[in-house]
Amino acid sequence: MTVVNERLVSQAILERWCEKFTNCLDLDVAVVGGGPSGMLAAWKLAGRGYKVALFERKLSLGGGMWGGGMTYNFIVVQDAGRRLLDELDVPTRPYGEGYHTADAVTATTTLASKACLAGTQVFNCLSVEDVVLREEGGVKRVAGLVVNSTPVEMTGLHVDPLVVHCRAVIEATGHAVEVLKTLVRKNGVSLNTPCGGIAGEQSMWADKAEADTLENTREIFPGIWVTGMAANASFGSYRMGPIFGGMLLSGEKVAEDIAARLGAH
Numbered sequence: 001m002t003v004v005n006e007r008l009v010s011q012a013i014l015e016r017w018c019e020k021f022t023n024c025l026d027l028d029v030a031v032v033g034g035g036p037s038g039m040l041a042a043w044k045l046a047g048r049g050y051k052v053a054l055f056e057r058k059l060s061l062g063g064g065m066w067g068g069g070m071t072y073n074f075i076v077v078q079d080a081g082r083r084l085l086d087e088l089d090v091p092t093r094p095y096g097e098g099y100h101t102a103d104a105v106t107a108t109t110t111l112a113s114k115a116c117l118a119g120t121q122v123f124n125c126l127s128v129e130d131v132v133l134r135e136e137g138g139v140k141r142v143a144g145l146v147v148n149s150t151p152v153e154m155t156g157l158h159v160d161p162l163v164v165h166c167r168a169v170i171e172a173t174g175h176a177v178e179v180l181k182t183l184v185r186k187n188g189v190s191l192n193t194p195c196g197g198i199a200g201e202q203s204m205w206a207d208k209a210e211a212d213t214l215e216n217t218r219e220i221f222p223g224i225w226v227t228g229m230a231a232n233a234s235f236g237s238y239r240m241g242p243i244f245g246g247m248l249l250s251g252e253k254v255a256e257d258i259a260a261r262l263g264a265h
């Protein structure tokens with residue numbers, strides 16, 4: 001039997017990770033947040049051949065989809081959302097007129113797997129702490145991300161971050177809208193929202209929220225697009241509880257918008 005070479009194991013991990021990160025220093029698309037909307041967008045864009053990396057603070061992808069509603073681990077989608085679950089080969093069961101349920105763990109793990117297998121470079125346990133700004137012809141735009149290790153963030157250690165450049169950022173950090181909040185707080189820039197800033201999320205109104213999620217999925221500042229709950233929180237729309245069709249459709253829409261902007265690669 002071969003003796004396990006601990007040194008080789010360490011070297012393999014270090015070399016592979018550094019190779020992966022180095023290859024992601026210049027991206028087409030950087031996705032912040034591995035919830036349903038971010039993963040869906042990454043899956044679609046990587047599947048079209050764009051160079052995509054996804055940065056997720058936690059160890060696991062999935063965001064708020066694992067626990068269904070109140071830890072009862074089923075999600076609900078309407079007909080439009082079911083189309084995407086069908087495409088992902090996630091089994092669904094009809095429930096009532098126009099509704100479908102899916103096992104939350106199956107939906108989460110399948111979407112994560114499809115995003116990875118399509119070519120998304122996933123960096124879990126890395127947190128995005130800032131953006132890169134550039135100015136061209138008097139117009140500022142987001143041109144990349146500033147990332148740090150989550151344990152560094154959690155412990156508050158004074159360790160400087162690393163930087164990746166990209167052509168498009170997807171803000172998919174959910175209710176917290178973290179990346180946009182940092183952009184506005186540090187730079188005082190005006191967003192493409194009616195109030196010019198982050199309007200903030202309103203209370204439960206699922207029907208309106210589901211429709212608004214798609215409407216609010218857009219480029220909110222040059223170089224940065226909002227998707228999922230972050231889109232509704234940015235534009236002052238409502239929450240919708242554990243119905244996930246809007247999140248998936250928003251991920252699809254942001255992928256289409258960005259592909260249209262970036263064009264052939």
Ligand code: 48H
Binds near residue numbers: 055129175239240241
């Ligand atoms: C790296 C980060 C950072 C950071 C956050 O919350 P999510 O699941 O996001 P969405 O928008 O795809 O889905 C929202 C949905 O889960 C939900 O909460 C719904 C439908 N709520 C309705 C209601 O009424 O409550 O995922 C966001 C992900 C998480 O995994 C975070 O850990 C991650 O983003 N994240 N990753 N750097 N700075 N901030």
